[in-house]
Amino acid sequence: MKIRLNSNQQVVDTVKAGLEKTGGYCPCRRERTEEFKCMCKEFREQIKDPDFEGYCHCMLYYKEK
Numbered sequence: 217m218k219i220r221l222n223s224n225q226q227v228v229d230t231v232k233a234g235l236e237k238t239g240g241y242c243p244c245r246r247e248r249t250e251e252f253k254c255m256c257k258e259f260r261e262q263i264k265d266p267d268f269e270g271y272c273h274c275m276l277y278y279k280e281k
């Protein structure tokens with residue numbers, strides 16, 4: 217299992233700029249709760265799931281099996 221950044225640097229820069237603006241909350245969501253602090257709960261659960269391979273919701277990270 218490996219977590220890596222999206223290989224598209226433009227996506228990484230855009231999402232990181234969004235995270236800076238929100239103070240670390242997921243820039244792709246409106247809620248500003250603990251659940252949506254990067255890495256958000258959804259992605260942490262996807263990391264734990266041995267069958268999941270793919271991007272987080274914002275496409276900042278990619279999980280390889």
Ligand code: SF4
Nearest residue numbers: 242254256272273274
């Ligand atoms: S892990 Fe991805 S989807 Fe989750 S908060 Fe961070 S950038 Fe957004």
